[in-house]
Amino acid sequence: MNNMIERLESIEKRYEELSHILMDPNIGSDIKRMTEVTKEQASLQYAFDLYQEYKEISNGIEEAKLLAKEKDPEIKEMAQMELDELEARFPEVEKKLELELIPKDPNDNKNVIVEVRGAAGGDEGNIFAGDLYRMYVKYAEAQGWSVDLMEATVAEAGGFSMVSFMVKGEGAYSRLKFESGSHRVQRVPKTETQGRVHTSTATVLVMPEVEEVDVEINAGDLRIDTYRASGAGGQHINKTDSAVRITHLPTGIVAASQDGRSQHDNKDKAMKALIARIYDKFQQEQLEAIGSERKDKVGTGDRAEKIRTYNYPQNRVTDHRIGFTIQQLDRVMEGKLDDVIQALMNEDQRLKLEGAQ
DSSP, X not given: OHHHHHHHHHHHHHHHHHHHHHHOGGGGGOHHHHHHHHHHHHHHHHHHHHHHHXXXXXXXXXXXXXXXXXXXXXXXXHHHHHHHHHHHHHHHHHHHHHHHTSOOOTTTTSOEEEEEEEOTTTHHHHHHHHXXXXXXXXXXXXXXXXXXXXXEEEOTTSSEEEEEEEEESTXXXXXXXXXXXXXXXXXXXXXXXXXXXXXXXXEEEEXXXXXXXXXXXXXXXXXXXXXXXOSSOOTTTTTSSOEEEEEETTTTXXXXXXXXXXXXXXXXHHHHHHHHHHHHHHHHHHHHHHOSOOTTSXXXXXXXXXXXXXXXXXXXXXXXXXXXXXXXXXXXXXXXXXXXXXXXXXXXXXHHHHHHO
């Protein structure tokens, strides 16, 4: 508790310092500085307001306790009513403060790049990858986010052997970051004549959009190839060498795009994907160096980790990391992922709070 109060006092002090800076008439001449200060103060606003409410309730409780000792029965009764009300509110505000002080993931408000690949199960794995892509697109649309297709390799039997896309919107990474891993489907494939249930998998990788300044890339380490786009991709297909493939020579990481409106657009998209993949590689290496025990995180974010099973015969979705099961697979595949994602966020919050304490 003392540690929490110290942190809140530090936030309050910083918030007030920022207020004084914004009151300086000269700040208006430095737009960049003013933007930075405004942004920082906005990030502290909720915690600052909660702390003011916390102090108000704490002081109110102390005053009510003193008044409850008065001899006047009317004052005593009023003080007791006030005390009961404040003591009922106190745990709720305290809980909100604890949650607000949990260390934030700096990537939470970033856009994301998602890659879905068909894995085990051949054609059925690719078809399932297509189903997952559709599920994420529908979920993103329901959140008011936009989806921008970046790269796709359409499979002959349907679906994708690989599809990558960017999801743009506030809090996209905070809600989608738990989707990285191996997704398993159990159902009767269309090609199955005996009606037997098969198990196939698709892998999902979710990466935050990364600015070039966050990843040091030497232009001399890049090989950029242009080629004629093929497959589903709009009016420019097969007319010009508009598709772009970028290879990062030191790591061998490759990113391509062919669905943009122009070569410039495709180069921009491919570069964003490349930077995100390089950033992800470095992050994975750092995590491996730190060690395998990460109690404050739901799952490892490893593409090989089996995180979820989609059982069609039983209309069931099970997330193995938190033991969460929901008998609404049909709704989930239509993009209604909120219950699953909220359960993962709640568990992540609980683990972080446990770690902080």
